[in-house]
Amino acid sequence: MPTIKEIAALAGVSRGTVDRVLNKRGGVHPDTKARILEIAKALDYRPNKAGIVLSAQRKNLKLGVVMFGTNNPFFDDVKAGLKQIESELSCYNCTIYIKATPSFREQDQIDAIDELVEKGIHALAIAPQNQEGVVKKVDELAAKGIPTITFNSDLPSSKRIAYVGSNYRKSGQTVAGLMKLFNQGSQLNIGIIGGAKSVLCHTERIEGFKDIASSQAAKKILNIVDVVWNNDDDVTCYQVVDDMLKAHPEINALYFTAGAISGGCRAVMEQGRNKGMLIITHDSVPSTVELVKKGIIQATVCQQPYIQGVKPLQMLFDYLTTGEVVEEINYTDIEIFIKENI
């Protein structure tokens, strides 16, 4: 592998000059520049990451993380990923600041970002609320030269450099596909339990489900009877499912598109409706895993939460140190778990 030192020797210049050219720092005579680029290309130069990272330690990088919904157990796995990458990056003199805003208030998230900027962060990873103020704030940071990566939920209209998370529409399609397979022939009368109408990922999953359910091939099999909302709250979920099942004795399948699943399942069991009831959910919080193992939930479709914690910070660190171009859309895998592989 060629090094900057070798290129410098071949070009008859100093390593500093080669560095200036290769990293586009400017201020190099065009002829010298051309010569260096040619040699680098001929030798197929690729920078040595260990060298870059070691040198970058003097920058004392600071990365900020902002996320909402701290009290949702889904985020426990995300946090585990954050802890892991934090421990790795701390060896490189890189500090992570995490701000979790329990509420869904726009201003809280904006304040959190401001506090981090105050601390001097060089880049931001955010699980954002889909609100205009947050988009504006992200664009503001971009203008200041602070790159942002969204995770778990995207802000496609903002100037964020990348997104790491689920393709929610496709995961809703996958649930519909599973239901189709799980009940070949006979009809399913389906109750859908969403989280909140205002949360994009919950509605996108339902859209995805409908993509398949309303297709020619599935029209007669997947019959959506009702859609209710539980605000990710267990007590509410118990109530709405209890009501829905009483109102619709024909329901024989449930699709939980968000959290608070166990409350809803309790209603199913208390009404003695779990026998013959097909239940598919998302994510693998402990209470869901328990219900899958017991056979109450037949399948749960997951989105690699751990990776959602690790990858954004890894990408930002690489971006800031090696200047690596980042992939814009990084969908996590849509993983299907049943009793046997959970």
Added chain:
Amino acid sequence: MPTIKEIAALAGVSRGTVDRVLNKRGGVHPDTKARILEIAKALDYRPNKAGIVLSAQRKNLKLGVVMFGTNNPFFDDVKAGLKQIESELSCYNCTIYIKATPSFREQDQIDAIDELVEKGIHALAIAPQNQEGVVKKVDELAAKGIPTITFNSDLPSSKRIAYVGSNYRKSGQTVAGLMKLFNQGSQLNIGIIGGAKSVLCHTERIEGFKDIASSQAAKKILNIVDVVWNNDDDVTCYQVVDDMLKAHPEINALYFTAGAISGGCRAVMEQGRNKGMLIITHDSVPSTVELVKKGIIQATVCQQPYIQGVKPLQMLFDYLTTGEVVEEINYTDIEIFIKENI
């Protein structure tokens, strides 16, 4: 983060001495050693990987890879993983030598290992045939100080330091679990198509399938009618499936536990038996993906082949440079793909 330099200053010794203690190179006065260890512990010293890797470049590490079944398209994804990690490690002055032995002959694989040792490899990654001679060879390398990691297929009785690959028994169980869900209530009469009786992973999958099929809960639903072998060969597979279907008109489900799937599916289609036939397979070679998309195959259970290429070399490199303790058993995820998420 504390560094060796800082510890040396605090202990009043040179960095070389700290290095000797921390990396157990011996030859340090017990008192000095104790003092250094105490300081390192108090400061929670963790070595800087960038420093280690940079320094390790002078070792000019060589890693060997041996794998069989080159002509099996399953290994294309594994090879893609190998290429990726090879490109990464080449920046660190680390060379990868790959030997693919097309045959299943024991001696070929042993010869391949010997050639690599001749080249001076510091460690070996091998997708091994489960044969006594290979086990002995791996133990021989271990005695020489050359560590081995198995991938795709394990040699648990050997002195290999780790395994990266599928838990085949569990993946067979997962297929049975899917079949149970896919046909709630009515009975499935199942034909199983294995690869070769002598290949451990094929038989383990069948054992796993039987674990579930013979359980109290599934006895009446999952009825295994016949088990045939195709030697991972398309022509053979067409023939055995053709015969099996003719002999057993009651068969309404097929479990392909190995390769050569498309040949078998052709037999199903030519007999007009695909309507109402539940087919579950393993892995995602292009022809299988095609059949899943067409709806001929309902689901395929995969084992992260790309990771099986990347991880063994990554682990060996880390082991040789940082001395990191390696996890012994590294099961890859059991991934379920259906039409919607493939």
Added chain:
DNA sequence: CTGAAAGCGCTTACAG
């Protein structure tokens, strides 16, 4: 526009 030097953290060969 360019170079020389120091430094990031770790390891190694040599000298004593």
Added chain:
DNA sequence: CTGAAAGCGCTTACAG
């Protein structure tokens, strides 16, 4: 048993 020095590849602040 221990230390001083050089080196892995890259970047940066300074001098010219």
